[in-house]
Amino acid sequence: MAGNQRVFERAIKRAAGHSSKREWDKAIEQYKQALAEFPKDIQALSGLGLAYFNTQKLEKALAFFQQARQEGGADPAILERMADVQERLGRLVEAADTYVAMADHALQDRKIDHAIHFWKRATQLASGHAIARMNLAKAYTSQGRIERAIKEYLALAQAFQREKRPDQAMNICQQALMLDPRNAQVLDLMGTLRELLEPEKKPESVSKPLSEKDLENLSFEDEPLPASQREKGSPVEMALQQALGTLAESVFEEDLVQVATIVGQALDLQRQNLVDEAAAAYEQLLKTGIDRPEVHFNLGLLYQEKQLWDESIRRFSMVREHPDYKLGALLAVGECYRAQGKFNQALPHLIEALKLIDLKAAQPEQKDELIQSYESLANSYVRENKPEQIRRFIDSIIRFLSKDWETKVKEARQRLDGIAGEGMVMSLAEIVGVPGSEAILKSMTLIQKLTEQGKIATAFEEAYNAIRVSPFYLPLHLRLGDIFLEQGHFDKATAKFLTVARLYQVRNDIQASIGVYRRLLRSSPMNVTVRSRLIGLLVEQNNIDSALNEYLSLGETYFQLAQINKALETYNEAIRLSPRGSDERTWAVKFLRRIGDVHLQRVDWRQALDIYQRIKKIDPFDERTGLNMFDLYYKLGRPRKAIEELDTLVGHFYKKQKFQKAIATLQEAVQMQPEEEAVRFRLSQAYLSLGKKEEAVMELDALGELQLQAGHNDRAAKTIRSIIKLNPPNVDSYRQLLSRISLSHK
Structure with a gap:
């Protein structure tokens, strides 16, 4: 007869003993005896499940674990064993549900970190598990971990998208936007969802709860962050604070006394995130004739929150030339276009915003090259017209110019200047669009320090590791080229630099390509191939004076290599280009002189004379x-x-x-x-005209000596008489010389 407590306890005790000795078959028999007495006993059910688990009888193990749970077994250990068995049996969704149940128990014990762990495990098993994802998002929000919360919202929205439920996906995206209204990934997904939704069909209201059964009883229903607490420190937020402060001060201006109430009301409403009411107040303010940039900027932000993109863009465009609001307006306009999926329209505004910031942080001597770099960048994106590439770059700029952007800009600018080669300027754009940019910059800084310390092998290893992580970030390859140079591997370094220069050229970043060629020429100044390519790029960029300077170096290199004809060809080619330079006459003379010098070296007097006659016509x-x-x-x-x-x-x-x-x-x-009498005579007369008697005597003395050596005694006597007239200190010796000449003549 069932229900014998003594038999039950003896069987349980024996089962426990067998289990401790891992005698699972014997343990199973004893647990069965115990259950024969009390079939609903949780200890016996879970013990039997564990014994079956250890004998790899997973289906039976799961059945007894589930029965133990049904009988009220709230022990997390039972749930954990259930989840383990479900995973092993490939029942991943069931396992995820079990982990969610474990999270519920953890919440009851106020163990939020344990709950988060179980929800994360559930999402690892079933990536689209709605309850787990939503609870994770809410938990992260309550902890202020906004980026992680948004990642969970995105994952959930993408799961709904895969299940062909764009309405629900859009609903989730809108909840994510409440945390970060400028999040590029969320905006991008919303753009995709809009294409899936029928034009006349609108997504469900944000305030309406999701209708899915598995989302009916979610926890952590915290309110979204108000707009005034989002993106602290971004350029847009900084411009907003400037606008709010200026408007607040304007209340006390004499000509605004009549509208002070409206101004104060608009400011209060905006600070309370009452978007519709604040916008109406500002519109009323404009009707009173108060046309201030602060009003338009604030209206632009309010219309942006209402997703009235065209009106928002119109307002921002009205203040984009104002120094206080230009940066914020450019960024906000880019965000508005981005939110509509109009990437090509967003791109120029965001590039301009990044350029403004970069120019402000850069050194004065860097600015011209940076401006050219950004122009090349914009033209490259327009010409290539690759939407996905444009979208990624746009998103990178928006992320970079979010909170703490000033610190990020300062640190990035310092690091870029530190790792750039001499004479090479790297723009922020080069690092902004690279995944893991912060890690890359740190790695490049480390490589530089190791190189400076002479730890070349370690620097080499670090460079290779960084390249494996970010193989398309070209400055890393440049740094590797520098290491090759340090090791004396000049051929490898040259090959690396040439490859990088070509890749920059393919990307249409001509300024960067020019910088690489110049960097290579500093280590290999005799490389005529590299210098020729550099000249081609400079001409392509219409940087003619720089190209002509390189022609001078190229011709000199050919001359040193004894390739005289190539040197002459180079100089003549440069002369043909000189009309496009800043001063055609000066450049033409420079190259003609070089050609003349070459002919002089070749002892080709007639060719040299022809060249100098050409120069004389110019100068x-x-x-x-x-x-x-x-x-x-x-x-x-x-x-x-x-x-x-x-x-x-x-x-x-x-x-x-x-x-x-x-x-x-x-x-x-x-x-x-020195043997020409006419030349020495002219020099002596020039000295005399300036009153330099001593120098004149010296030249006349040399002239007389030449004349005597040539047997021109009459001319020599005339020269000596000229010296005697000057009455030098040794005049008597000249008189004696003249007497000897006269006697010899007789």
Whole structure:
């Protein structure tokens, strides 16, 4: 006869003993005997379930665990065993339900962290589990963990979307927007859902509870955060606070006395997040003739919250040139277009907002290059027109310019400047659109420090690890190229830099590509291929003066490599480009001089003279050109033409009263042709004209010596007489010399 307590207790005791010895079959027999006496005993039911579990009889184990629960077994251990068995049997949804039940028990014990753990486990088993997701979102909201709450809302909305229930998905998205009205992922999903919904069909009201049976008894029904508590510190929020403060002060202005009540009312309503009432008050204010930028900006925000996108954009556009509201307005307009899924319209406003912030944080010398970088970036997105890529970049900007954006900008700018190569400027846009940007910046900073400390192998390993995580972030590859250089692997470094430069070019970030080529040239200045590519990019960007400077270096490199014809081709190519430069004459002269110098090195006097004659047509009185022509005429056996050239040049300096310039020119001419009497005579006369008697005597002395050596005694005697007239300290020696010349002549 059932119900024998003594038999029951003896069987339970024996079952426990067998279980402790892992004698499961014997334990099963004893638990069965116990249940024969008391079939609903929870201890016996759960014990038998555990014994079956350990003998891998999972179906039987689950049956007894479930029976134990039905009999009132609230022991979390029973539920945990149930969930474990359900998982093993592949009944994942049932297991998720069990974990939700475990969370309920944890809540009853006020163990919120345990409840969160069980809900998370439920979502891992059944990603679309509505109760688990919703309770997680509410729990995170109550803890102030807004980002995590939004992730749960998004996951739940996406689950509804997969189940073809766009109304419910939209409802969940709207609840998420109450926490973060500018969340890019939520807005993007809402745009997709709008396409699924029929045009005439509107989503259920946010305030209406979800009709799904599994969402009827949700906990943590906290109120959403009011607008005044969202996105603290974002550019839009900062502009809002500026507008509210300015309007509050305007109440006391004399010309606003009559409307002070309306202003105060509008401000109070907006601070209370009474959107409709506040908007009406501001509209009433405009009707009184108070047309202030603060009013339009606040109306723009209110209409944005009401999702009246076109009216919101119109209001923001009215203040986008005001210095206090430009940044906030640009960002808000981008958000409005983004919320409508109009990515192409949102992009230029958000890029402009990021550019404004970047220029403010950058050094003065960086600004021109940054402006060009952002222009290239915008043009690249427009030309490629890849909606998904545009959407991701838009979302990245919106996230970056959320709370604590000023701190993020400052830190990012400092790190970018620290890791950029010499002469290379990196924009915030390069890092904003990269997933895990903060980790990447930290990694690059670490790589730089390790390199500076000489720990090249460790830096190399860190760079490779970072690239595995973010393979498409090109500055990481540049840093790896730097490490190759440190290791002396110049071929690897060159290959890496060239690849990165080409990729930047493919992305239409021409400024970055130019920076990479210049970076490579600092380590490999003789690389003519790299310099040629750099010239091509500079010309493409219409940066002609910089391109012409690179032509100078390229030609010099060819000359040093003894590729003379290539050097001449390079200089002639540059001359053809010079009309597009800032000063065609100056550039043409520079390159013609280089060509002339090449011909001089080749001892091709006639070709050199032709080049210098071309230069003279451009700049008739260029000293270097005139002297070279003087020298070449002598070398070509045309001394009279040489002296004419010299006289023309020196005469020009005399006419301009540049006497020292004339002297210097004649001195150099003497060095070029020290045996020419006519040149020394002209220098001596130039000295005399400036009262430099001692220098004149020295030149006349040298001239007389030349004449005597050449056997021109009459000319030498004339020169000596000129010296004697100057009465130098050693005049007697010159008189004696003159006497000897005269005697020899007789």
